[in-house]
Amino acid sequence: MAVIITDLCINCAACIDECPVEAIVDEDDNPTGEECYYVYPDKCVECVGYHDTPACAEACPTEGCITWDMPFTSEHKDFFSGANYVGGHNYGVEDADAEMPFRKEVSMDDRQARKPVIED
Numbered sequence: 001m002a003v004i005i006t007d008l009c010i011n012c013a014a015c016i017d018e019c020p021v022e023a024i025v026d027e028d029d030n031p032t033g034e035e036c037y038y039v040y041p042d043k044c045v046e047c048v049g050y051h052d053t054p055a056c057a058e059a060c061p062t063e064g065c066i067t068w069d070m071p072f073t074s075e076h077k078d079f080f081s082g083a084n085y086v087g088g089h090n091y092g093v094e095d096a097d098a099e100m101p102f103r104k105e106v107s108m109d110d111r112q113a114r115k116p117v118i119e120d
C-alpha cells in the first residue's frame with residue numbers, strides 16, 4: 001500500500017476528493033467491511049509525482065488517523081497476504097505484482113510500525 005486509514009476515521013470525507021488517483025473509498029465501499037474509509041493499496045501512489053506529502057493525510061482532521069504501510073510491491077507481497085493486513089483482510093497477493101510508487105525516504109521500520117503520516 002502505502003498508507004492506511006485506521007479505525008480512528010470519523011468518515012468526514014475530507015480526504016476522498018484530495019486523492020489524485022482515486023484510491024480512497026468511503027465506508028459503504030470499504031472491502032474489509034469496516035465502517036471507515038479505505039485506501040486501495042494497488043491504487044495509492046503515496047502522492048508521488050502529485051504532491052510533496054500524502055494529500056489525504058494533509059486533509060484529514062483526525063490526528064494519527066492515516067498511517068504509513070509497506071510499499072505495495074512484489075518484494076513485500078507477503079505482507080499483504082494475511083493477518084498483517086488491516087482488519088486481517090487477505091488482499092489478493094496476485095495484485096502485488098504491481099510495483100506501485102512509494103516514498104523511499106520513509107523507512108521500512110516506520111512503515112511496519114504504522115507510524116502516522118503526520119505527527120505533531
Ligand code: SF4
Binds near residue numbers: 022024046047
Ligand atoms: S497518499 Fe495520495 S495517492 Fe495515496 S490514498 Fe492518499 S491521497 Fe491517494
Ligand code: SF4
Binds near residue numbers: 005013015065066
Ligand atoms: S479525512 Fe480522515 S477522518 Fe475524514 S474520512 Fe478521510 S481518513 Fe476518515
